[in-house]
Amino acid sequence: MRLEATVIYGRYRNWASCLWSKAGSGLNKKWEGRVQLSKQLKQRPHVLYIMADQFHAECFGVAGRQVRTPHLDQLAGEGVLFEKAYCNNPVCAPSRASFITGQYPHTHGILGNDIHELNDRNEHTLSAVFRRTGYQTALIGKSHMVGAWDREGFEHLRYCDLCDCDRNDPLQNHYFKYLHDLGIANLYDLGTLKPEHPGSRVRAFESPIPEQHSLETWTGDETIAFLKNRDERRPFFAHMSFQRPHEPYTVPFDSGLLYDPDAIELPDSVSDLFASKFAGKPEIMRQLADTWGGIPYIPENEADLRRQLAFYYSLITRIDEQIGRVIDYLKQTGAYDNTIIIFTSDHGDFAGDHGIINKNIGIYESIHRIPFLLKYPGGPAGRKMAGIMESVDLFPTLCELCEVAAPAQIEGRSLMPVIEQGLPGKPFTACEWSFPKYSSTVNAIRTDRYRLVYYGQGEGELYDHASDPDELHNRFADSDYVAVRLQLLEQLFDHINRYRVKSSSTLSKAVSYRSRNTMTRLLHTGQRNWDEIKHLYR
Numbered sequence: 001m002r003l004e005a006t007v008i009y010g011r012y013r014n015w016a017s018c019l020w021s022k023a024g025s026g027l028n029k030k031w032e033g034r035v036q037l038s039k040q041l042k043q044r045p046h047v048l049y050i051m052a053d054q055f056h057a058e059c060f061g062v063a064g065r066q067v068r069t070p071h072l073d074q075l076a077g078e079g080v081l082f083e084k085a086y087c088n089n090p091v092c093a094p095s096r097a098s099f100i101t102g103q104y105p106h107t108h109g110i111l112g113n114d115i116h117e118l119n120d121r122n123e124h125t126l127s128a129v130f131r132r133t134g135y136q137t138a139l140i141g142k143s144h145m146v147g148a149w150d151r152e153g154f155e156h157l158r159y160c161d162l163c164d165c166d167r168n169d170p171l172q173n174h175y176f177k178y179l180h181d182l183g184i185a186n187l188y189d190l191g192t193l194k195p196e197h198p199g200s201r202v203r204a205f206e207s208p209i210p211e212q213h214s215l216e217t218w219t220g221d222e223t224i225a226f227l228k229n230r231d232e233r234r235p236f237f238a239h240m241s242f243q244r245p246h247e248p249y250t251v252p253f254d255s256g257l258l259y260d261p262d263a264i265e266l267p268d269s270v271s272d273l274f275a276s277k278f279a280g281k282p283e284i285m286r287q288l289a290d291t292w293g294g295i296p297y298i299p300e301n302e303a304d305l306r307r308q309l310a311f312y313y314s315l316i317t318r319i320d321e322q323i324g325r326v327i328d329y330l331k332q333t334g335a336y337d338n339t340i341i342i343f344t345s346d347h348g349d350f351a352g353d354h355g356i357i358n359k360n361i362g363i364y365e366s367i368h369r370i371p372f373l374l375k376y377p378g379g380p381a382g383r384k385m386a387g388i389m390e391s392v393d394l395f396p397t398l399c400e401l402c403e404v405a406a407p408a409q410i411e412g413r414s415l416m417p418v419i420e421q422g423l424p425g426k427p428f429t430a431c432e433w434s435f436p437k438y439s440s441t442v443n444a445i446r447t448d449r450y451r452l453v454y455y456g457q458g459e460g461e462l463y464d465h466a467s468d469p470d471e472l473h474n475r476f477a478d479s480d481y482v483a484v485r486l487q488l489l490e491q492l493f494d495h496i497n498r499y500r501v502k503s504s505s506t507l508s509k510a511v512s513y514r515s516r517n518t519m520t521r522l523l524h525t526g527q528r529n530w531d532e533i534k535h536l537y538r
Contacts, residue, residue: 044402045377046339047135047237048326051099052319053092053142053246054359055345057085057369059316065351066265067313068258071324072343072373077382079341079375080419084388086429086446087347090359090367092144092246093503094432095346095391100125100145100153102395102410104432106496111434111441112508116147116164120502124407126395127153130237133404136230140222141241144346154239158222160215161243162191167518171537175218176523182213185530189250190215190243192525201293202358204249204311211252215243216315220322224329235402240326242319245349247295247358249311251318258317261310266302266352269470273355274302280474282459284437285361296350297357308357312349340401342394343373353470362461363431363444363453364471376401380419387425388448389415430495434505445492452476452488462488 060069062076089095089105097103097110101124105111122128131137131153138156143164150157150164159165160175171177179185187208189199199205211217223240230236251257272278277289292298299305323343330336350356353366372389374397392412399406400414417423431444440456451471453461462476462485475481515521519536522528 044134044235046235046335047130047398047402048330048339048341049237049239049398050241050323050341050343051096051141051239052242052316052343052345052371053244054347054349055245055316055371056349056351056353056366057345057371059313059349059351060320060371063371065313068317069320071320071327072371075323075327075341075343075373075375079373080380080383080385082372082374082385082387082389082415084386084425084448085344085370085372086368086388086390086431087345087370088391088429088431090347090363090431090433091435092346094434096143096145099344099346099391099394100127100149102126102392102407102412104392104411104430104496106432106498107409107411109502110146111432112503112505112511113144113163114508114511115145115503117167117511118146118148118503120146120148121152122146122149123152124409125149125153126398127237127239129399129404129407130402131155133402134234135237135402136234137237137239138226138230139239139241140226141219141239142243143241156226158226160219162520162524165520167515167520169537170520170523173520174222175215178218179209179213180530184209184213185534188523188530189248191523192527193248194527199248199250202247202249202295202297203293204308206253206256207250208253211255214252214318216318216322219243220325223322223326227326227329227333227335240323242322245312245315245319247297249308249315249357251311251314255318257310258314259310261303261306264306264309264313266305266309267470269353269472270302270305270355272470272472273298276472278354280472282362282455282461288361295358296361299355299357305352305355305357309352312351312357338377340376340398341373342398343371344391344394345370360435360437363433363442365446365451368429368431368444368446368451374415374419383419385418385425387418388427388429388446389418389425390429428491430492432496443492443496445488445495447488450484450488452485452492454489454492460485 058064059067061073087095088098093113093115094105094110097108101108127137137154139154140158142161143150158174162173165173179188189207193200219242278285288298292300330339348367348369349359350366359367393415396406396410396412396414400416418425428445428447433442438455442455444453449466451463460476461474462481463471464475519533522533
């Protein structure tokens with residue numbers, strides 16, 4: 001790469017020298033400045049920023065679960081695995097806002113999920129900053145972000161989730177349009193499903209969409225297409241964002257399950273549901289113990305839980321396959337060694353912990369903790385970091401690696417001193433959540449030893465990971481933990497005591513209601529299929 005840049009520079013410098021006598025030194029210096037900029041851009045590292053949705057932190061091979069993820073395992077072997085990485089919000093859009101702004105939810109103000117059409121320009125997002133610095137930016141897959149932020153930050157957009165398009169025109173969504181053009185839009189099954197559908201109430205099912213047209217394959221195809229057609233004069237910043245393993249948990253009918261449900265090993269913490277019925281948990285958790293289905297998914301029995309996990313694991317392995325395809329392409333084209341690769345998730349999934357599947361109840365380790373892999377040119381290989389880091393730290397880390405000036409608004413800190421100088425991780429991380437099931441915003445704090453979750457009105461949970469890593473025994477009201485509880489509450493309140501809300505669960509609910517009869521909403525959450533509503537399309 002450096003030799004190529006030198007040759008190009010040499011050729012144009014000779015040409016510029018010929019022009020010296022005709023046009024004077026000004027033209028020569030101007031041209032040399034442009035060539036120097038071109039040389040600098042060609043030497044800067046590329047960025048492949050991979051995100052999955054609702055990916056449990058231990059659900060890949062090197063992290064502990066029995067999931068086959070050879071490409072993620074190889075990536076961990078060539079880079080750094082952060083074993084205590086945490087998101088700053090346990091649901092999609094607010095968490096993604098923290099990643100792309102480097103700010104905590106109480107600063108960026110995004111606490112609701114329905115934000116695509118939010119009128120909020122932001123020139124300081126990760127993608128916008130990199131685009132202005134010369135990177136060719138692309139987002140392929142699920143954004144679930146403010147649409148104006150995407151349009152400002154990404155030159156190339158290919159959406160897959162119906163939350164990322166005009167509420168009156170689902171055909172603006174690239175994946176849905178892809179299915180429509182194939183004549184199979186009626187098979188779209190990624191939204192809320194009809195009661196008679198085998199996947200209703202968030203049950204796992206086989207999709208009638210064949211593997212070659214599945215969401216995972218499409219995401220891999222579109223990412224490779226961008227890389228093939230990119231502007232090779234500039235470094236790329238590609239955000240490859242998988243919509244799953246977020247529910248619904250499906251597999252293509254023609255490839256089927258990749259795991260035998262009977263062979264699935266259940267985590268020890270399933271006893272929290274099946275034996276203890278969430279004893280010691282808040283009342284809202286105990287009420288769930290005698291229900292099944294829905295969000296979160298409370299399985300009927302352990303066999304049902306194994307079946308759900310077989311689908312969840314199958315999705316993860318298929319995502320890993322698509323990541324492998326993209327990595328192989330980078331290696332074939334010679335770009336791999338000069339590419340920073342990140343793999344992470346917006347938040348976790350219970351994935352069987354506590355006997356539950358899915359999310360949207362409490363802020364437990366299963367939901368708060370996320371996978372985080374980082375491979376960069378010249379970086380360490382096969383290193384595991386035990387210190388706490390959080391999603392707001394991604395932005396400043398990439399800025400340092402790519403020599404991009406970080407905006408002053410960023411609240412995260414670069415991970416490079418932790419990796420290369422051995423500095424400790426953060427003393428704690430916080431998670432902030434606005435959810436209608438609770439009367440107030442729910443907040444959590446996680447230190448190396450403790451997790452405290454506060455629901456308001458004096459109700460909460462406190463777990464001591466030194467003796468209870470599965471978070472089974474709630475110590476919130478334990479007299480032996482009074483001092484610990486008060487100290488953690490003080491730390492938490494000092495962290496989140498100033499909110500600037502642009503989107504909350506209440507505001508999102510209002511937006512959803514106003515747009516309830518739009519075509520995109522009917523397809524996404526209204527239990528309608530394309531054949532039933534396509535006559536409305538204009």
